[in-house]
Amino acid sequence: QKEVEQNSGPLSVPEGAIASLNCTYSDRGSQSFFWYRQYSGKSPELIMSIYSNGDKEDGRFTAQLNKASQYVSLLIRDSQPSDSATYLCAVSTGANSKLTFGKGITLSVRP
Amino acid sequence: GAVVSQHPSRVICKSGTSVKIECRSLDFQATTMFWYRQFPKQSLMLMATSNEGSKATYEQGVEKDKFLINHASLTLSTLTVTSAHPEDSSFYICSAMGAGPYGYTFGSGTRLTVV
Numbered sequence: 001q002k003e004v005e006q007n008s009g010p011l012s013v014p015e016g017a018i019a020s021l022n023c024t025y026s027d028r029g030s031q032s033f034f035w036y037r038q039y040s041g042k043s044p045e046l047i048m049s050i051y052s053n054g055d056k057e058d059g060r061f062t063a064q065l066n067k068a069s070q071y072v073s074l075l076i077r078d079s080q081p082s083d084s085a086t087y088l089c090a091v092s093t094g095a096n097s098k099l100t101f102g103k104g105i106t107l108s109v110r111p
Numbered sequence: 112g113a114v115v116s117q118h119p120s121r122v123i124c125k126s127g128t129s130v131k132i133e134c135r136s137l138d139f140q141a142t143t144m145f146w147y148r149q150f151p152k153q154s155l156m157l158m159a160t161s162n163e164g165s166k167a168t169y170e171q172g173v174e175k176d177k178f179l180i181n182h183a184s185l186t187l188s189t190l191t192v193t194s195a196h197p198e199d200s201s202f203y204i205c206s207a208m209g210a211g212p213y214g215y216t217f218g219s220g221t222r223l224t225v226v
Contacts, residue, residue, distance in 0.1 A: 034215070043117075043204045043220040044155070088154060098145055099206070099215060103154045 002027040004091050006102035014110050019076040023089030023102055026070070033065055034090040034099065035074045037083075044088055048074060079109045113139050115207045117218025124195055124225055132190045132221045134205030140185035141207035145215075146178075149202040161188055195225040 003026040013019045021035070032051055036044035048063040050056045050072065056063045062075040072091075076083055089102040114137040124130050134144060143162050147155040159175075161167040161182035169175045179191040188207075192199055205218040 041202075041222070043217045045217070046214070049214065098157055098160055100157075101154045 002091075002100050004089055004100050004102040006087075006089050006105050009105035010108055011105055012108045012110060013079050015079060015081060017079050017109075019079045019083070019107055019109070021074040021076070021087050021089075021105055021107070023072045023074075024070055025072070025089075025091045025100075027091070027093060027100075028067075028070065029093045030067075030070075030091045031094045032092045032097075033063070033072045034092075035061075035063060035072075036088040036090060036101075038086045038088055038104070040086075047087070076107075079107075081109045081111050083107060084109050113207075113209065113214075113216040115141075115205065115216045115218040117205050117221060119221060120219060121222045122224070124223070126196055126225055127194055129191055129193045130195055130223060132192075132203055132205070132223075134188045134190070134207065134218050136186045136207045136209065136216070139207075139209040141188070141209050142185065143208040144182055144188040145206040145208070146180060146188075146190050147204045147206065149204060149220075155204060158190075192223065195223070197225045199223065200225045 005024045034049050035047045038044045050063040050065045060077045064073045086104040086106045088104045090099040116135045118133050146158045149155050158173045159167045159169045161180050163185050167180035182188040204220045
């Protein structure tokens, strides 16, 4: 059973702080890793994708991947109230492979 | 960028009737489409994977005779919920995959309420 685990939430941070979201996965054959943001009643939108070990930065977002530890994280710098949403970690084993989602963690950014 | 259109966005139907949900890739050819279901405060659960021109592959526990999937072209996949019951009420989301950099593109979702 391929599993993707995320920290149980919810997570609350003050505006301007760094939010750290973590995810572990069980399948060592996983090759592609994604973070999605989902607002209530909406479908997920892609925030970051990462495929190799290390850090990947895009604006206020940084994804970190450690395949040896089977761990992927998302850092959100200078958190804004508009970042308040559910963040889903998703993993796939390769091209055209299905995504396996974690349960998601709800982030609340306090003004 | 890649766009996936999903319709309808919201539907209410009577118990025992069937509902069809469409998922279209507007600017790319989707070799593979995925159908997910999401209950309130839960994550996305994959229902089935469909490839153009072939039968869908259903996940364990998903009734293939109840959730009919058709992927007749590279730009259109449909999910039909047959003989819907209140427990089928959920948020249904499609995701299309094309070649190249598009990766996984999600539709906007369909909120199904069975009364």
